Amino acid sequence: MSEPSPVEDLATYLRHLKNKTGRSYDALAKRLGVGKSTLHRYCSGEGVPPRFTLLEQFAKECQATQPEIIELHQRWVRAQSTELSEAEPPAEHPAEAPSSSSSSAEPDSPVPAKGLREYLPIPRKGRTWWTLAGMAILVIGGVLIWRPGPTYRADAESSPACTDRNGVKHVDARExxxxxxRDFVCVNLPDTPLYVDVxxxxxxxxxxxxxxxFICWELGRVQADGGRIWYYTRxxxxxxxxxxxxxxxxxxAEDVTAPTHPVPNMPRCAGR
Incomplete structure (x- = not known):
């Protein structure tokens, strides 16, 4: 019998953590703020999350121990490497590390110079562009200590600009x-969620x-890539x-492509 692939190995471990709780995919997905189908896809081996952040939150919801989270991260790294090798030419995209209550990490990187759509046609599951690089991991007295290195970014000049349009008509029921x-047309990832507020x-x-x-931008909660820019739309x-x-x-903004965030000349929602 052949050995399971790294992606299957990751899915098996995710199911192991889930089964310990007895909670449904729907219940866990709601707690994580993702779709039930998305979570089920990862747990069935049909895809690999682009960032470890989601899996770390998943593990905590499943009451995983720190050693289990570390084990999960190791399996995610192997699976992510497999996904990348199948999706694109070889390139260095070092993996991000799980956080720990005993960890010491540098502050998050500033908001990225652009969204993630520039990497298409690579599908959503292949997005690892904001994973932490140059990571040094030390185990001292049983305590995991990690420090992120520099963040990898694509050249902002290669990102398509958004189109500023005047004379449009969008009737806003919330207002x-x-x-x-006036609006700004930008490339975005499909299946992108909208939230009630920032x-x-x-x-x-x-x-x-x-x-x-998109109509305007505002600062809000930190996203998975470390950014805090949010765009208002329908x-x-x-x-x-x-x-x-x-x-x-x-x-x-992590799901919207632009040379810089916020989009140049776009008004701020709070000041409109």
């Missing part, structure tokens, strides 16, 4: 029917298309039970 006459994890809608328009479809927002919400 009492206010009509927006500090919330309540998902209310989804952007299905790979290019969308999703392509509302989440079940969230129809009252009519799709209007906020998208993280």
């Amino acid at each position: 009492g029917g206010h009509v927006w006459t 500090n919330s994890t309540e998902k209310i809608a989804v952007l299905d298309t790979p290019k969308s328009w 999703g392509d479809r509302s989440e079940p039970g969230k129809e009252r927002w009519q799709g209007w919400g906020y998208v993280g």
